[in-house]
Amino acid sequence: MEDFVQIGVQPPGPGTVRAPKPRAAVLWLQGVTLAWMLVEFVVSVYAAVTSHSPAMLAFGSDSLVELLSATVVVLQWIPGMSISERRASRAAGVLLLVLALVVAAIAVASLALRLRPETSRTGMAITIAALIAMPVLAALKRREARHSKNVALAADAVQSATCAYIAFITLAGLAVNAAFHLAWFDSMAALAAIPILIKEGRAAWHGHGCGCC
Secondary structure (H helix, E strand, O other): OHHHHHOOOOOOOOOOOOOOOHHHHHHHHHHHHHHHHHHHHHHHHHHHHHOOHHHHHHHHHHHHHHHHHHHHHHOOOOOOOOOOOOHHHHHHHHHHHHHHHHHHHHHHHHHHOOOOOOOOOHHHHHHHHHHHHHHHHHHHHHHHHHHHHOOHHHHHHHHHHHHHHHHHHHHHHHHHHHHHHOHHHHHHHHHHHHHHHHHHHHHHHOOOOOOOO
């Protein structure tokens, strides 16, 4: 899946301060992304809490980061609120690493205490929807990033692609637990998402898009 998330946009020089005026398509894409990720985050956290699912927590964590990433892109064009891409990338990187530790701790504790996550139809529904929506958004953002040479948008396209990959892992964990009542598989699905979160977090800290998928 490396080609799916490879953007091909190089970071700007130190003197770059503000992105050029965006195309209408970029604003439309980010508006759709913000609305969708807000819904996805709320629904996934609700599903994680009600079903006690570490896998859904991992998915919700990535949804939060994608929401912040889309917000950073939009802030480039709001007078008086623009933040540097380096600072935004480092903040996202730290958040991803912290979230990876939280998800890992919860998954390990769930395994150690032999907790049994419940079947989450809500969780499966939102992950299926993400598997449909995120690849489309990632492809459209990748195209617009090439046209506009916008690094923040390119990184956001990577976030969307990663979201789809984690949605697949999460759905697998939820489906196996629902079909075969293997509670431990949910926690293993969450742990499988940890390397992705860590790699993406390190890439964000260094100001690069992650080609982890």
